[in-house]
Amino acid sequence: MSLPPVEPWVVLAFSAAIFFVGLFGLLVRRNLLIILMSIELMLNAVNLTYVTFSHQLSSMAGQMSVFFIITVAAAESAVGLGLVIALYRTLKTVDTDEITLLKD
Amino acid sequence: MSDEPLIATATTLNTIRPELLTMTFGQMAALSPWIWALGGALSMMLAAVLFKTWKWVVPALMIMATAGAAWSSTMLMDLGDQFLFNRMMLVDRFTLVFTVLFAISALVTTLSSMKYLDREGLQHPEYYILMLFSMIGMMNMVSALDLVVIFVALELMSISVYVLVGFRRADRRSNEAAVKYFVLGGAASAVFLYGSALLYGATGSINIQEILAAVEAGRAGGSLLFVLGAALVIFGFLFKVASFPFHMWMPDVYEGAPAPITGFMTTGIKAASFATFVRVMAGLGYGDGLAEAVQKHLHDILWISAALTMVIGNVIALTQVNLKRMLAYSSIAHTGYLLVGILVGPASDSGYGPIYLYLLAYTVMNLGAFAVLSALAKRGDSGINLHDMAGLSKRQPLMAFGMAVFLFSMAGIPPTAGFAAKYLLFYSAVQAGEIWITVIAVLCSAISVYYYLRVLVYMYMREPAEAGGSAGRSWMASAAVLAMIVLTLQIGVLPSRVIETAKSISKTAVPQIGQAGARAAR
Numbered sequence: 067m068s069l070p071p072v073e074p075w076v077v078l079a080f081s082a083a084i085f086f087v088g089l090f091g092l093l094v095r096r097n098l099l100i101i102l103m104s105i106e107l108m109l110n111a112v113n114l115t116y117v118t119f120s121h122q123l124s125s126m127a128g129q130m131s132v133f134f135i136i137t138v139a140a141a142e143s144a145v146g147l148g149l150v151i152a153l154y155r156t157l158k159t160v161d162t163d164e165i166t167l168l169k170d
Numbered sequence: 171m172s173d174e175p176l177i178a179t180a181t182t183l184n185t186i187r188p189e190l191l192t193m194t195f196g197q198m199a200a201l202s203p204w205i206w207a208l209g210g211a212l213s214m215m216l217a218a219v220l221f222k223t224w225k226w227v228v229p230a231l232m233i234m235a236t237a238g239a240a241w242s243s244t245m246l247m248d249l250g251d252q253f254l255f256n257r258m259m260l261v262d263r264f265t266l267v268f269t270v271l272f273a274i275s276a277l278v279t280t281l282s283s284m285k286y287l288d289r290e291g292l293q294h295p296e297y298y299i300l301m302l303f304s305m306i307g308m309m310n311m312v313s314a315l316d317l318v319v320i321f322v323a324l325e326l327m328s329i330s331v332y333v334l335v336g337f338r339r340a341d342r343r344s345n346e347a348a349v350k351y352f353v354l355g356g357a358a359s360a361v362f363l364y365g366s367a368l369l370y371g372a373t374g375s376i377n378i379q380e381i382l383a384a385v386e387a388g389r390a391g392g393s394l395l396f397v398l399g400a401a402l403v404i405f406g407f408l409f410k411v412a413s414f415p416f417h418m419w420m421p422d423v424y425e426g427a428p429a430p431i432t433g434f435m436t437t438g439i440k441a442a443s444f445a446t447f448v449r450v451m452a453g454l455g456y457g458d459g460l461a462e463a464v465q466k467h468l469h470d471i472l473w474i475s476a477a478l479t480m481v482i483g484n485v486i487a488l489t490q491v492n493l494k495r496m497l498a499y500s501s502i503a504h505t506g507y508l509l510v511g512i513l514v515g516p517a518s519d520s521g522y523g524p525i526y527l528y529l530l531a532y533t534v535m536n537l538g539a540f541a542v543l544s545a546l547a548k549r550g551d552s553g554i555n556l557h558d559m560a561g562l563s564k565r566q567p568l569m570a571f572g573m574a575v576f577l578f579s580m581a582g583i584p585p586t587a588g589f590a591a592k593y594l595l596f597y598s599a600v601q602a603g604e605i606w607i608t609v610i611a612v613l614c615s616a617i618s619v620y621y622y623l624r625v626l627v628y629m630y631m632r633e634p635a636e637a638g639g640s641a642g643r644s645w646m647a648s649a650a651v652l653a654m655i656v657l658t659l660q661i662g663v664l665p666s667r668v669i670e671t672a673k674s675i676s677k678t679a680v681p682q683i684g685q686a687g688a689r690a691a692r
Contacts, residue, residue, distance in 0.1 A: 078371075085364055092357050101353055108360035112367050119371040127376050128367075131318040135363065138325045142359075145329050146352050149336050153345040165346050167426075 077118045085111035098150050098160040102143060109139045190256055200252035200261035202242040203269050203309065210235020211302045218295035228295040232280050232302060239309075240273035257377060258316040264675045265313040267526060268445045271533055272312075275438035276305045278650045282541035283430040285644030289549055290338060290428070297337060301434065304330035308442035312449070317366035317376040317403075320446060321359065324410070327442060328355050331435060335427040341550065347426025354409070354419045362406025368399030369454075378453035385455035392461040400454050400464070404471060407450065410443040413505045414478040424498035429547050429554070432494055433540025436501045437533040444508055444529060448515070448522050457516020472513045477607060480506030480614040487621050491556045493543060496621060497536070500580060503618060504532055510607055511595050517602035523672035524595040530668060531587035531661055535579040538654030542573045545647040559625055561634030566643070570629045572651040577622040579658050582615050587661035594669065 088107035095101055113132045120128025154160055214231045221227045243266040251262040280298060287293045307327030314320045332355065336348025370376050372395040373384040385396075405416070412420040424432045454460070456468055483503030490496035511525040518524075543554050546562075546569060563570040579586035592615065599608045661668055 085360075088360070089357070092353070098349065098353070102356075105353070105356040105360060108357070109363065112360065112363045115364065115367040116370065119367065122371070123374050125374060127318075128370055131367075131370075131376060134318050134322055138322055142325060142329060142356060145332055146356065149332060149345070149348045149352050152336055152339050153349050156340065156342045156345050165349070167343050167346050 074118050074122050078115060081111045081114035081118070084108075084114070096162050098153070098162060101162070102146050102150070105146075106139060106143060109135060193254075196249060196252050197254055200246060200249060200254065202246065203239040203266070203273075204306070206235055206238035206242055207302060207306050207309065210238070211299060211306065214295065214299050214302065218299065225293055225295075228298050229280055229284060232298040233277060235302060236273045236277040236280065236305065239305075240270045240277070243267075243269040243273070253315075254313075257379065258319050259310070259313045260315045261313055262675075263671075264445070264449075265309075267671060267675055268312045268441060268529075269309050271441050271530060272305050272308045272438050275434060275441070275533055275537060276301055278537045278541060278654065279430050279434040279438075281646040281650040282433065282537075282544040283428075284646050286428065286430055286544045286547065286647075289547075290551075292337060292428075297334065300330040300334050301431075304334070304434075305438065308438055311442050312445040314446070315378045315449075317369065317378065317450075320450070321363055321366065324359060324362070324446075327439060328359070331431070331439065334431045334434075335423060337428055337431065338551070343426040343551075344428065345426075347423045350419055350426075351423045358406050358409035358416070361402050361409070365399045365402025365404075365406060368395050368402065370399075372396035372399055378449065382453050382455055385460060388461075392464060397464055397467065400468065401471070403450060403454070404468070407443060407447040408475060411440060411447065411505050411508070412502055413475050413509055414482055414502075415475075417479065417482065417502045417505075420502055421495050421498040424501070425492060425495045429494060429540060429544040429551055432498075433537050433544070436497070436536050436540070440501070440505070441529045441533060444512075444525060448512060448525060451512060451515075452522075469513065472509060473604075473607060476506050476509035476513055477610050478506075479503070479509060480611055484614045484617045487618070490621070493554045493556065493559070493625065494551075496556075496625075497539060497543075500618065500621070501536070503614060504528075504580075506614070507592070507595060507611055508532075510599055510604070510611055513607065514599045514602035514604050517604075518598035519601060520594065520598045520673055523669070523675065524591070524598050526675060527665070527668055527672040528591040528595050530672075531579065531591035531658075534587055534654055534657045534661065535576040538572055538651055538658065539576040539580075541647055541650045541654065542569050542576070545569060545644060545651070556625065556628055559628040560632040562629040565634060568648055569651065572655050573629060574626055575655050575658055577625055579662065581619045581622040583619075585659065585662045587658045587665075590662055590665035590669075594665075594672075 085108050088104045088111060091104035091107065092101055095104065113135055116128040116131050116135070120126065150160060153165070157165065159165070210231055214228050214235070217227045217231055246261070246266055247263060249261070251260060253260055279301065283297065287297060304327050307323045307330065310323035311320055311327060314323055332348055332352045335351050336345050338344035366376060369381060372393050373381045375381055375384065409416040424435065427435065456465070460468070480503055483499050483501070483506055487496050487499035487503065490499060508525055508528055511522065511528060515522040515525065546558070546566070547554050562573070575586065579588035582588045582592040596608050596611060599611070
């Protein structure tokens with residue numbers, strides 16, 4: 067028994083949903099680590115979109131982009147976690163509500 | 171290179187294209203700024219390990235690499251357009267003049283950082299290495315003709331600077347600024363990337379030239395997918411240049427970052443983002459090739475953003491007492507003027523030329539202002555509030571005079587660089603028929619005189635609050651300030667040469683595919 071093929075628009079809608087879940091999480095969550103996870107979620111939704119379009123257009127450029135995005139996302143989260151640790155050492159918190167030194 | 175389809179599909183993968191495996195002499199020559207910068211970065215990493223006791227080696231290499239990149243870029247101005255790496259990069263005058271600008275930014279920041287880092291006890295080689303990598307990211311970004319290359323370069327530039335913003339590790343404000351910048355910058359990159367994925371779906375390519383070709387052939391310009399993708403890409407850039415409504419991060423980040431890095435960010439990163447913004451806007455077919463409705467839509471987004479950015483930046487700057495924060499709001503205001511340049515670019519005779527002139531003038535004066543602030547800052551980046559400037563003309567006449575020149579220039583008073591830049595920008599806006607936005611810009615410019623000149627009043631007309639306590643002097647910072655004073659006045663008094671350069675780059679933001687071959691052959 068074989069599964070029926072998934073229509074491209076289903077995948078595109080799914081990845082758009084993931085992207086906006088990530089954006090929503092970034093805007094409403096208060097924990098820095100969850101915010102970092104939300105950024106990763108957004109980037110992975112982009113990857114899914116690229117692969118779907120790549121399949122649809124039968125062009126390799128989209129799949130190539132995904133490799134670059136994965137690599138850069140890894141570098142970005144490494145730096146991000148480093149910054150969060152540095153912040154935790156001086157502020158003893160990762161709650162964005164308590165990071166309020168700089169404002170008007 | 172030929173004008174065949176650039177994407178290797180299953181059929182074309184079987185044929186070998188020798189032009190992708192070899193490089194012409196022109197292409198090698200076009201890479202020489204990169205060779206200076208990359209060679210400098212690699213040898214700095216080696217030197218950081220080998221010469222641990224000689225602290226001056228890494229900064230000396232940094233100065234050499236940036237000066238070399240600037241020099242080789244000026245040597246290449248007449249090379250013509252060189253496409254590199256299967257048209258992923260384009261080295262033309264547009265790329266080269268901006269490379270010079272980034273190199274000046276990195277060089278002056280290095281000079282003003284030396285004493286500053288000594289005072290903070292942070293004289294680590296990583297500082298210069300990260301700054302040079304950030305500069306390489308800027309160079310890649312402005313030469314990129316491919317949305318993914320832009321993304322990778324953007325991240326190279328930004329990730330290096332995230333670390334630099336948080337470089338004062340023991341300071342809570344620095345950490346807070348770094349994390350804020352990181353979270354918001356990462357989100358903006360993701361939004362830009364989602365937009366580029368949608369553009370890929372709409373046009374079938376991630377190459378800017380091919381996107382432009384698809385738009386001009388009417389294959390994609392009106393589709394919902396294209397409009398959404400274009401809007402998201404533009405939002406990503408509006409965030410990077412910190413324009414309304416994405417400007418909230420900027421004052422916090424600029425206040426928390428070390429003073430020299432703030433100068434680097436306001437000049438280098440802003441110039442790189444704007445240059446790439448121009449290329450991407452041209453690549454989306456703005457001003458030429460897009461359907462009428464989409465065109466009007468993009469125009470309205472930019473118009474509203476530019477107007478509100480100018481008003482908000484200038485009005486909030488009026489109430490600031492910390493000079494770093496005041497200059498951050500002034501930087502938002504200048505972003506607004508530059509957005510006017512992008513808005514009217516396609517419709518005016520000088521095209522995107524005024525943007526280059528404005529960015530050059532802004533780079534020179536802002537680097538100078540932050541070199542002064544870095545020299546005056548006391549330990550922990552304190553002592554750069556408005557009242558600390560009282561009587562500066564008696565304590566440090568050169569710094570006070572320099573600050574006065576830079577502030578006059580930012581306000582746009584002749585005979586300084588800021589006046590020439592504003593004049594050309596507003597002239598081209600009027601020429602393009604955008605009267606109302608010009609009126610708003612001129613009024614905002616008038617408001618800005620108040621908060622710029624207030625600093626002058628403190629420096630020259632108030633007595634110093636307490637004697638002594640001034641930070642030590644550094645001949646390198648003084649040299650940097652002096653050079654920036656000379657450049658500010660030179661561009662202001664004799665602007666014709668830079669205006670010629672600006673006009674010569676204005677129409678070449680994205681060469682069309684058909685013309686590219688002819689231009690390269692010429």
